[in-house]
Amino acid sequence: MNKASCFAVLAAIALPATALADCAYPKALGKLPDGTSATREDMVAGKKAVDAYNAAMNTYLDCLKTEHDAALAKADPAPTDEQKKMLTTRWTKQNDAAVDELQDAADRFNEQLRVFKARTAK
16 A cells, blocks of 8 residues: 555544534533422423523534534545545434434423423313
């Protein structure tokens, strides 16, 4: 393998590892209110926490996309199809994991909200 080939292989390995390193993952959502005992104020505070977490996660997702696009654009020479695939696969996995976590948080809050509404509707 010549020097240029070695460099291309090293770049393909290193690029995905460093390309998406600057985005800060949002702090985990704290404990959500328990719908069986929470007050209305607790539920409102929980909703605000979920909304803030949603905003932080969207900022993170935007950052991931920006870094992904920048990594593709700055690869010199132009990234190979394999490099593009590696970068895109990494971005997709990170994006999907974050979206899944956000959806889980919203689902957990909504379940507690249903419990709260059922309890307070009496």
